[in-house]
Amino acid sequence: MGSAFFDARDRQEAASRDGDAVSSRGGAANGGLRKAAMLQALASVLWIPQAGLLAVSVGRIADGGGLADVLWPAFGILLLGFAKSSLDAAGGRLAFHAARAELSRRRRLAAATLSLSSPLDRTRPASGKAVSVLGEQAELIVPYLSRFQPARLKASLVPLVILAFILPVSWIAALVLLFAAPLIPVFMALIGWRAQAASEKQLVATGGLNGFLLDRLRGLATIRALDAVDATALRLRAEAQSLRTRTMAVLKIAFLSSAVLELFAALGVAMIAVYVGFSLLGEIGFGTWIGRLDLTEGLFILLLAPAFFEPLRELSAVWHDRAAGEAALKALDALAADGLSIRGSADASALADATAPAIRIDNLAFRYAGDEPFVLDDFNLDIAAGEHLALLGASGSGKSTLLSLTAGLAPITGGRIVIGGTELTDDSAAALRGGMAWIGQKPHVFAGTIAGNIALGRLGIAPGDVSTALETARLGRVAEAYGSRPLGEAGIGLSGGEALRLAIARAACNRHLKIILADEPTAHLDAETAAEVTESLLSLASGRTLIVATHDPLLAARMHRTLRIDADIVMREAAE
Numbered sequence: 187m188g189s190a191f192f193d194a195r196d197r198q199e200a201a202s203r204d205g206d207a208v209s210s211r212g213g214a215a216n217g218g219l220r221k222a223a224m225l226q227a228l229a230s231v232l233w234i235p236q237a238g239l240l241a242v243s244v245g246r247i248a249d250g251g252g253l254a255d256v257l258w259p260a261f262g263i264l265l266l267g268f269a270k271s272s273l274d275a276a277g278g279r280l281a282f283h284a285a286r287a288e289l290s291r292r293r294r295l296a297a298a299t300l301s302l303s304s305p306l307d308r309t310r311p312a313s314g315k316a317v318s319v320l321g322e323q324a325e326l327i328v329p330y331l332s333r334f335q336p337a338r339l340k341a342s343l344v345p346l347v348i349l350a351f352i353l354p355v356s357w358i359a360a361l362v363l364l365f366a367a368p369l370i371p372v373f374m375a376l377i378g379w380r381a382q383a384a385s386e387k388q389l390v391a392t393g394g395l396n397g398f399l400l401d402r403l404r405g406l407a408t409i410r411a412l413d414a415v416d417a418t419a420l421r422l423r424a425e426a427q428s429l430r431t432r433t434m435a436v437l438k439i440a441f442l443s444s445a446v447l448e449l450f451a452a453l454g455v456a457m458i459a460v461y462v463g464f465s466l467l468g469e470i471g472f473g474t475w476i477g478r479l480d481l482t483e484g485l486f487i488l489l490l491a492p493a494f495f496e497p498l499r500e501l502s503a504v505w506h507d508r509a510a511g512e513a514a515l516k517a518l519d520a521l522a523a524d525g526l527s528i529r530g531s532a533d534a535s536a537l538a539d540a541t542a543p544a545i546r547i548d549n550l551a552f553r554y555a556g557d558e559p560f561v562l563d564d565f566n567l568d569i570a571a572g573e574h575l576a577l578l579g580a581s582g583s584g585k586s587t588l589l590s591l592t593a594g595l596a597p598i599t600g601g602r603i604v605i606g607g608t609e610l611t612d613d614s615a616a617a618l619r620g621g622m623a624w625i626g627q628k629p630h631v632f633a634g635t636i637a638g639n640i641a642l643g644r645l646g647i648a649p650g651d652v653s654t655a656l657e658t659a660r661l662g663r664v665a666e667a668y669g670s671r672p673l674g675e676a677g678i679g680l681s682g683g684e685a686l687r688l689a690i691a692r693a694a695c696n697r698h699l700k701i702i703l704a705d706e707p708t709a710h711l712d713a714e715t716a717a718e719v720t721e722s723l724l725s726l727a728s729g730r731t732l733i734v735a736t737h738d739p740l741l742a743a744r745m746h747r748t749l750r751i752d753a754d755i756v757m758r759e760a761a762e
């Protein structure tokens with residue numbers, strides 16, 4: 187299994203904080219978006235009185251009126267224009283802030299779920315993909331929420347209001363608009379289905395390419411050593427080509443949807459213009475409720491016709507945002523979906539008991555999935571307080587699994603684990619884990635200084651604690667040599683043994699540390715380095731309970747007791 191030092195308490199806190207706040211903040215974001223949409227819709231509707239005043243002014247001038255006749259209407263138009271742009275700007279700002287708040291909320295939720303996912307979960311998303319969804323794709327939610335949602339409300343409200351103003355002037359103009367308008371949403375919906383599918387495929391391809399790149403970058407040395415550079419480059423080209431094709435498909439649909447809408451909007455406005463023009467020329471004498479259409483009425487209708495289609499055109503312009511945004515939401519939700527998670531999501535601090543705890547395992551049963559065989563079945567083990575135990579056993583016998591279950595990194599299938607008199611449950615796991623350290627085969631070393639890598643930004647660690655930890659881990663000389671120079675990514679600059687001693691130093695900084703779980707800490711090390719790591723580990727474990735899974739007889743010999751985890755199987759095989 188993967189080896190990593192963990193301080194799960196910070197993650198637990200984040201998760202529980204987020205969990206509590208999800209519903210209330212989600213509601214606030216929706217409320218903000220609705221308010222923003224209403225403001226923008228109101229701004230659009232203000233064009234109706236503006237158009238009315240404009241038509242009246244032109245009518246008065248045509249009737250021979252002077253400047254005095256149009257002064258007040260002109261002032262009204264100016265005032266309404268100012269109100270319209272203020273409302274529009276305020277709505278836009280509000281929508282943007284609400285959308286960003288919603289994005290942050292969803293990101294936090296997905297990150298908290300990811301941080302609590304079990305290291306034993308095989309179905310966890312690839313790191314590159316998770317980064318791509320959280321960092322890049324999630325941003326697509328902002329234009330979707332801040333532009334599409336208000337545009338949709340506008341498109342469903344504003345044309346109806348405009349229609350209500352045109353109908354009393356000319357029933358035929360209202361009828362033309364009424365028939366032209368529904369064609370647009372119908373075509374948009376037809377295209378929308380395809381757009382969303384294409385967007386989802388494109389996001390999957392983007393995530394896949396990111397995951398592939400990160401994976402291959404990590405394995406660059408292996409790729410070079412095995413002369414697989416060309417094959418990898420070809421595969422990269424194929425992946426990039428597939429992403430290109432999918433991006434072009436999305437763009438094609440986006441252009442098509444705009445073209446369809448522009449066509450219908452142009453036809454609608456043209457028909458109104460023809461009707462108004464011929465009415466004013468006296469060629470058409472019907473379509474109004476009383477008498478003939480005059481210049482003021484004709485102009486009023488003409489000015490409102492493009493405004494009738496405007497919200498629909500706006501909706502079409504952001505139609506692509508919807509497809510991309512919903513696909514991004516789906517990807518984020520999938521990231522936040524439940525997988526196998528570590529036990530205990532409650533906010534908890536480490537248990538106060540200062541003594542090293544005893545560990546009792548009763549009738550433990552565990553399997554990774556319902557359809558897989560049991561890795562541990564009816565397993566019993568008693569470890570005394572402060573005891574150092576070596577777990578031995580053939581590869582695959584379940585040593586690492588047992589350590590993980592003791593740390594509460596996955597829910598057990600049956601039985602119970604009692605640590606220092608407290609049963610390991612979802613409620614107690616976080617607090618118990620606060621007193622544990624995990625030392626694996628390959629600790630992850632972050633790019634940064636050695637001291638930074640040891641303290642890991644944990645609260646309450648003084649520089650003095652880091653020096654003591656360096657001493658415990660016998661890493662003082664290496665740290666001195668490095669000074670404040672940073673280590674490279676993934677611990678470049680440290681030998682395997684030094685990286686392990688760094689993990690031991692990290693553990694030594696935990697003042698609540700009472701249990702050390704070490705998973706093959708001396709694997710892949712030469713005898714001399716293995717001996718150094720063993721000494722560091724024993725210094726750390728002094729006065730604490732230690733369980734070490736190992737194949738190393740020298741390390742096992744330094745423990746108080748050794749236990750073969752597959753003893754039953756070995757005995758059964760011997761009897762046969």
Ligand SMILES: Nc1ncnc2c1ncn2[C@@H]1O[C@H](COP(=O)(O)OP(=O)(O)OP(=O)(O)O)[C@@H](O)[C@H]1O
Nearest residue numbers: 187306307308554561580581582583584585586587
């Ligand atoms: N994350 C996982 N998901 C599903 N099955 C797993 C997972 N990790 C281990 N297994 C399976 O569980 C069994 C026990 O594995 P485990 O890693 O605990 O053995 P181990 O004794 O530590 O082996 P080794 O000495 O090689 O490290 C193996 O059959 C393995 O294939």
